[in-house]
Amino acid sequence: MDVGKWNFNDDEQPPYPTVEVVLSSADRKATISPKVDTGFNGLLAIGREAVRRLRVTPAGTVLVKTATAPSEAPLYLVNLSQPDLAVTYKTLAIGTERSLVGRLLLENRTWLLDCKKGRFCIIKHRVANREDLSPPAQ
Amino acid sequence: MIRPFVEAVRVFKSEPFRSADLVEKLGYATGYARNFLSQAVRQGLLIAESRKGKREKTFKANPNVVREIVLRGGKEKEEFLEALGLHSRYLGEYVALRGFRVVDHDLDLYRLGERVFSTREEQYEIVVTNVGTPKKIITVEI
Numbered sequence: 001m002d003v004g005k006w007n008f009n010d011d012e013q014p015p016y017p018t019v020e021v022v023l024s025s026a027d028r029k030a031t032i033s034p035k036v037d038t039g040f041n042g043l044l045a046i047g048r049e050a051v052r053r054l055r056v057t058p059a060g061t062v063l064v065k066t067a068t069a070p071s072e073a074p075l076y077l078v079n080l081s082q083p084d085l086a087v088t089y090k091t092l093a094i095g096t097e098r099s100l101v102g103r104l105l106l107e108n109r110t111w112l113l114d115c116k117k118g119r120f121c122i123i124k125h126r127v128a129n130r131e132d133l134s135p136p137a138q
Numbered sequence: 139m140i141r142p143f144v145e146a147v148r149v150f151k152s153e154p155f156r157s158a159d160l161v162e163k164l165g166y167a168t169g170y171a172r173n174f175l176s177q178a179v180r181q182g183l184l185i186a187e188s189r190k191g192k193r194e195k196t197f198k199a200n201p202n203v204v205r206e207i208v209l210r211g212g213k214e215k216e217e218f219l220e221a222l223g224l225h226s227r228y229l230g231e232y233v234a235l236r237g238f239r240v241v242d243h244d245l246d247l248y249r250l251g252e253r254v255f256s257t258r259e260e261q262y263e264i265v266v267t268n269v270g271t272p273k274k275i276i277t278v279e280i
Contacts, residue, residue, distance in 0.1 A: 037278075037279060039277065039278075039279065040276075040277065040278045040279065041276060041277050041278075042247075042248070042276045042277075042278060043248060045278055058209050059255075059261075059264070059265065059266055060208060060209070060265045060266030060267045061208060061209060061211040061215065061267050062232070062247065062266070062267060062268050062272075062276065063268045063271060063272060063275065064275065064276045064277065064278050064280070065275050065276070065277045065278075066277075066278065066279065066280045067279065070271070070275075071280050072211040072212065073278070073280065074209070075251075075266055077251070077255055077261065089252075090251075090252070090255055090256060091248065091251060091252070092247060092248065092251035092255075092266065094276060094278055096278060096279065096280050097279075097280060100278065100279065102278070104248065
C-alpha cells in the first residue's frame, strides 16, 4: 500500500486538509494547495490569487448555492493535473474567495484524514505480485 | 437602454428589423424608436445595416453582446436569456452559447464543459451559464 500525502494548512485554526494541484492556462502555470472542502460538490474552485497568477478570463457565470444564499460566480477554464491521483482535466473552475477542491476529486478513492499528524493522504492499493497470491509452500 | 434592447431581442431574436417594426410590434413612438436605435448602435448593442437600393436601415442584435451580458450576470442576464427563448427549452440546465446560438446544453456543468471545451478551437467565443436555477446546482463556500 502506497500513500501520497499533503500537510494540513495552519493559516486558520484548527488546521485544514489540502491537496496540491498543478493548474495551467494557455500561457501560465501555477501550483496551488487548495483546501479540501467536502461540502463542495464540484471539482475545483479557484481564488482570486490563482486567477491573477494564471491570467485567466471568465468563460461564463453560474448560479451556486452557498451557506447563506444563492450567489452568482464566474467560471474559468483551466487545466488541472495531480500526478499522485494520475488525473489531468481540462475543466471549468468556479471563481471563489479562496481555492478549494470538492468531492468530485475525492470520489472513488480511499483517503486518510490524519488529524494527529496533520496530513491528508491518498491510499493507493498496489496489485499484489503473482507470488504473493500463491499458497504458502507446504 | 437594456430594457428596450431586451424587448427587441424578445420579438426579433437575431433577425433584422426596421425602425417601423419597433413602432408596429412594440408600440414605441416613432421618435422613441429612432432615439433608442441610434443609442443602441452607439453602445454596440445593435448593428446597423444598409440594404442595397433601400434608404431605410435595418438593425439586428450584436451577437458579441451575449457574452458581455452573460458575464455581467444578475437579473439582466436572466431577462436576456428568457427573451432569447431559452427558459422554455433549457430551464434548470447549463447552456454553452456562441453568440445567439446554443452550441450545447446539459444538466451537469462539468459534462457540458468537457464536451464543449475539449475539442473546439473557438472556445474563447463560447460562454457557459445556467438558465434559471440549475437542477444540479453547485454547492460551494464563496
